[in-house]
Amino acid sequence: MNKLFSALTILMLLALSACDNPSISASTGCGETASAVTSNDSSADVYSFCIVNTYDHDSSAFTQGLVYHEGVFYEGTGLRGQSNIRKVEIETGDVLQTRDINAQFFGEGITLWNDQLLQLTWQAEKGFIYDRETFESQGEFSYPTEGWGITHDGIKLMMSDGSNAIFYLDPDTFDITSGVEVVENGQQINRLNELEYINGEIWANVWLTNNIVRIDPENGNVIGWLDLTGLKPTSDLNNRDAVLNGIAYDVENDRLFVTGKLWSKVFEIQLVPQN
Numbered sequence: 052m053n054k055l056f057s058a059l060t061i062l063m064l065l066a067l068s069a070c071d072n073p074s075i076s077a078s079t080g081c082g083e084t085a086s087a088v089t090s091n092d093s094s095a096d097v098y099s100f101c102i103v104n105t106y107d108h109d110s111s112a113f114t115q116g117l118v119y120h121e122g123v124f125y126e127g128t129g130l131r132g133q134s135n136i137r138k139v140e141i142e143t144g145d146v147l148q149t150r151d152i153n154a155q156f157f158g159e160g161i162t163l164w165n166d167q168l169l170q171l172t173w174q175a176e177k178g179f180i181y182d183r184e185t186f187e188s189q190g191e192f193s194y195p196t197e198g199w200g201i202t203h204d205g206i207k208l209m210m211s212d213g214s215n216a217i218f219y220l221d222p223d224t225f226d227i228t229s230g231v232e233v234v235e236n237g238q239q240i241n242r243l244n245e246l247e248y249i250n251g252e253i254w255a256n257v258w259l260t261n262n263i264v265r266i267d268p269e270n271g272n273v274i275g276w277l278d279l280t281g282l283k284p285t286s287d288l289n290n291r292d293a294v295l296n297g298i299a300y301d302v303e304n305d306r307l308f309v310t311g312k313l314w315s316k317v318f319e320i321q322l323v324p325q326n
């Protein structure tokens with residue numbers, strides 16, 4: 052039994068025991084039957100979710116990147132003229148610190164690398180480097196693709212461009228050194244968006260879906276699917292741009308956070324196995 056399977060087993064037991072808070076929406080409580088992923092004939096593991104905690108989120112934030120670090124979120128937002136990076140208090144959703152980027156750029160994913168915050172932009176083939184604490188600019192980097200999501204495994208940066216590719220970049224030179232293509236049953240899994248490296252896997256939002264795909268970073272194989280259908284706050288249902296996007300992981304406390312573009316809430320969730 053490997054560590055991941057052990058962790059998932061523990062998660063499942065926790066979900067069964069700790070996630071039945073009656074104050075939470077009935078459609079998302081643990082023990083509820085949730086819909087399985089229908090977009091793929093998947094032989095990978097499929098998970099639904101239960102909600103552990105719900106927090107306010109700035110519903111004007113077009114979330115493109117979300118990271119947890121030492122008790123706060125770092126978030127990057129998109130849209131031209133509205134893109135910024137920000138530090139956010141988890142419990143209240145209050146924006147503690149922010150820095151806008153030039154209105155010509157459409158902000159995309161972010162990640163923290165040592166004492167720096169890295170931010171992609173969508174089509175400018177340009178990323179920005181900031182001091183994590185002060186948000187002062189520390190330079191730029193370039194890449195030959197669109198920029199969507201970014202994360203890292205402690206050794207290399209990992210970046211998505213809206214295709215089924217994950218590019219691996221040298222964190223010192225930002226050169227693309229390798230990468231994987233995400234394919235399941237011969238079908239490309241495209242529109243990989245916001246990323247998070249979690250316990251040896253890459254987790255990716257799939258743009259315009261309620262799904263997060265879990266990817267083996269060695270070969271691009273699909274390890275599993277999270278179907279988060281039903282999670283979107285009901286107050287945000289009418290906004291078609293308000294799609295699931297944003298994954299953050301607190302490794303020390305094994306807390307998984309997800310949100311969406313323009314969503315009014317951030318959710319801490321646990322996985323519930325469906326197959």
Ligand SMILES: [Ca+2]
Binds near residue numbers: 117118246299
């Ligand atoms: Ca993330």
